[in-house]
Amino acid sequence: MPQQAPAREQIPFNRSLTRLAPEVRPIVPRLVGGLVVGLTASVLAVLVPQVFRAVIDALLKPGPGASAVLWAAVVVLVMGVLEAGLTFLRRIFVIDPATNVETSMRLKLYRHLQLLPVSFHDRWGSGQLLSRAMTDLNMLRRWLAFGAIFLVISVATVGVGIAMLFTISWQLALIFLAAAVPISIYSFRFRRQFMAASRRSQDQAGDLATAVEESVHGIRVLKAFGRSGEALESFAAQAEELRDTEVTKARHLAVFSMVVTLLPELALGTGLVTGVWLAATGQITVGALAAFFGTAAAVANPVEMSGALVGMALMAKTAIDRHYEVMDQEVAIADPEKPARVGAPRGLLMFRGVRFGFDGRGGPAAERPADDGARAALHGSPAEDGAASPILRHIDLELVPGETMALVGVTGSGKSTLLQLVPRLYDVTGGAVEIDGVDIRDLPLAELRRLVSVAFEDTTLFSSSVRDNVLLGAAVREGSGAELLLDEALDVAQAQFAYSLPDGVDTRIGEEGLSLSGGQRQRIALARAIAAKPAVLVLDDPLSALDVATEERVEARLREVLADTTTLIVAHRPSTVALADRVALLRDGVIDDVGTHAELLARSEHYRYVIASLDAEPRDLDSSLDPDDTLEDLEEAR
Numbered sequence: 001m002p003q004q005a006p007a008r009e010q011i012p013f014n015r016s017l018t019r020l021a022p023e024v025r026p027i028v029p030r031l032v033g034g035l036v037v038g039l040t041a042s043v044l045a046v047l048v049p050q051v052f053r054a055v056i057d058a059l060l061k062p063g064p065g066a067s068a069v070l071w072a073a074v075v076v077l078v079m080g081v082l083e084a085g086l087t088f089l090r091r092i093f094v095i096d097p098a099t100n101v102e103t104s105m106r107l108k109l110y111r112h113l114q115l116l117p118v119s120f121h122d123r124w125g126s127g128q129l130l131s132r133a134m135t136d137l138n139m140l141r142r143w144l145a146f147g148a149i150f151l152v153i154s155v156a157t158v159g160v161g162i163a164m165l166f167t168i169s170w171q172l173a174l175i176f177l178a179a180a181v182p183i184s185i186y187s188f189r190f191r192r193q194f195m196a197a198s199r200r201s202q203d204q205a206g207d208l209a210t211a212v213e214e215s216v217h218g219i220r221v222l223k224a225f226g227r228s229g230e231a232l233e234s235f236a237a238q239a240e241e242l243r244d245t246e247v248t249k250a251r252h253l254a255v256f257s258m259v260v261t262l263l264p265e266l267a268l269g270t271g272l273v274t275g276v277w278l279a280a281t282g283q284i285t286v287g288a289l290a291a292f293f294g295t296a297a298a299v300a301n302p303v304e305m306s307g308a309l310v311g312m313a314l315m316a317k318t319a320i321d322r323h324y325e326v327m328d329q330e331v332a333i334a335d336p337e338k339p340a341r342v343g344a345p346r347g348l349l350m351f352r353g354v355r356f357g358f359d360g361r362g363g364p365a366a367e368r369p370a371d372d373g374a375r376a377a378l379h380g381s382p383a384e385d386g387a388a389s390p391i392l393r394h395i396d397l398e399l400v401p402g403e404t405m406a407l408v409g410v411t412g413s414g415k416s417t418l419l420q421l422v423p424r425l426y427d428v429t430g431g432a433v434e435i436d437g438v439d440i441r442d443l444p445l446a447e448l449r450r451l452v453s454v455a456f457e458d459t460t461l462f463s464s465s466v467r468d469n470v471l472l473g474a475a476v477r478e479g480s481g482a483e484l485l486l487d488e489a490l491d492v493a494q495a496q497f498a499y500s501l502p503d504g505v506d507t508r509i510g511e512e513g514l515s516l517s518g519g520q521r522q523r524i525a526l527a528r529a530i531a532a533k534p535a536v537l538v539l540d541d542p543l544s545a546l547d548v549a550t551e552e553r554v555e556a557r558l559r560e561v562l563a564d565t566t567t568l569i570v571a572h573r574p575s576t577v578a579l580a581d582r583v584a585l586l587r588d589g590v591i592d593d594v595g596t597h598a599e600l601l602a603r604s605e606h607y608r609y610v611i612a613s614l615d616a617e618p619r620d621l622d623s624s625l626d627p628d629d630t631l632e633d634l635e636e637a638r
């Protein structure tokens with residue numbers, strides 16, 4: 001299972017917000033518009049008590065007060081309508097742009113995920129990426145459209161309100177202001193606690209999403225081994241952990257909300273007693289007293305909301321941090337600054353002193369290649385020699401154009417790893433892989449991946465038609481040329497079954513479509529590799545799931561294709577070895593020997609051992625390889 005994302009340093013709030021600046025800049029005018037109308041609506045609400053003050057004071061004065069009441073009613077009505085209209089306008093101003101920011105950030109994240117090397121995806125759980133792409137960005141949108149604006153409006157409303165309170169009575173305003181001191185002190189503690197819990201919960205939600213994804217993917221294994229119960233238990237434990245964190249978060253929020261509700265209420269109570277005394281002693285008018293309570297209530301409202309608003313802001317901050325943790329990951333495998341071209345490809349594939357090792361976290365180990373200092377400087381290869389013991393210590397191998405070479409070695413010797421270096425799924429940590437004499441790191445990635453085509457042992461099909469899956473890497477993907485390519489590829493891979501599917505080659509396969517058998521999937525994947533018409537074909541045991549008869553048919557057709565395509569093929573079966581012109585024996589991180597199957601059988605004890613331990617069938621060993629190799633030879637080697 002991929003590990004969880006590594007823990008990061010605490011990033012100050014303002015620095016997190018600064019990261020968002022380029023995304024938010026284009027929508028600033030709309031946000032400011034939303035803010036202005038929102039503020040105006042809020043200030044109107046704070047001003048309403050001033051009208052009451054005027055009315056009450058007018059009524060209490062001797063003389064006719066009825067017209068004042070009527071006017072006041074009209075003013076309050078107009079203010080109410082205005083406030084409602086402005087609130088509506090605020091939503092119109094901010095919803096669209098906030099959604100645009102969410103979509104644009106999601107697209108950038110997706111694009112970056114596509115660019116990031118396989119080593120990154122080895123390390124990060126899919127749920128962590130899923131939760132960042134969906135939940136975090138959704139939260140950010142809601143904060144931009146509502147939380148951020150309301151936070152500013154609330155602060156401004158409280159500011160204006162307190163200023164109004166001072167115009168009414170400085171004594172009463174001071175009482176109200178006194179409540180702000182403990183609130184401010186407590187808010188620091190709340191911020192720290194809530195931010196930690198929020199980070200924990202968003203990470204745990206990501207892990208939970210990974211768990212769901214893994215168990216859905218592995219549902220057959222879980223069922224077949226009767227381990228659904230254990231899976232549920234482990235999931236329940238993770239879900240429980242998340243629940244605990246959510247409860248902790250809610251508790252912090254509840255305590256803070258209690259403080260910000262209680263203190264203004266206490267201030268109001270104290271203000272009531274003091275206000276009545278001030279009015280009774282003639283220090284303020286009755287109208288002023290009424291206005292004080294109206295204004296204080298208008299101020300208390302945003303203060304009470306501040307718990308939720310601050311909580312939302314902290315969750316949005318966590319979402320920003322989590323987003324940029326991924327966006328900050330270096331695209332270590334990228335196009336070269338000065339790209340080279342191969343011209344008309346011949347398909348000469350060379351491994352020159354290639355070294356490679358994983359760093360224990362799935363990434364390529366950092367090392368400075370002793371034999372390739374200039375290259376290292378050019379490509380910025382990381383330093384720290386010997387960060388991990390290399391799987392490939394020194395690979396020298398040459399495949400001449402059109403040659404088919406089988407790669408054999410004991411399990412775990414690094415065959416698949418070596419193959420993955422050719423399309424640059426991982427970069428060598430020393431030495432170089434070259435195609436037609438050009439270091440593959442000097443080729444634009446698009447060109448390299450046009451030159452090289454792969455079929456992995458573990459086939460991945462996408463949720464789309466057979467046609468789209470097969471033509472995924474093809475130069476032409478529409479029209480009669482594409483149809484010809486498709487027919488040919490399906491024919492070579494013996495995947496004609498695709499025409500008999502419910503909608504023929506338009507049948508949707510993959511995760512959301514029709515389920516195919518392992519052998520059918522492998523043949524579609526093989527057809528995909530063939531349809532790309534590469535100069536170099538890299539096949540990782542592509543026939544392992546086929547039955548004997550189908551394998552024979554695929555091999556017969558594959559030989560024709562392989563005749564003029566340079567092919568490196570990992571072989572786990574003697575019949576696959578039989579496809580090759582030469583065989584390379586991988587042992588202890590080096591190419592131990594290269595030669596024809598017969599030559600290696602004759603001179604390499606280790607080769608005889610490896611061949612004997614392959615998934616041998618009498619048919620394969622007797623007929624597919626070399627007429628001189630007898631089963632007795634192989635049994636002896638075994």
Ligand SMILES: Nc1ncnc2c1ncn2[C@@H]1O[C@H](COP(=O)(O)OP(=O)(O)OP(=O)(O)O)[C@@H](O)[C@H]1O
Nearest residue numbers: 122358361362391410411412413414415416417418
């Ligand atoms: N992403 C990865 N992160 C860390 N180690 C890895 C990773 N992929 C492979 N390895 C390790 O590299 C070694 C070589 O693996 P590789 O899959 O290349 O072997 P192989 O020769 O193809 O094996 P097999 O014949 O069983 O398919 C193994 O020890 C494996 O555990």
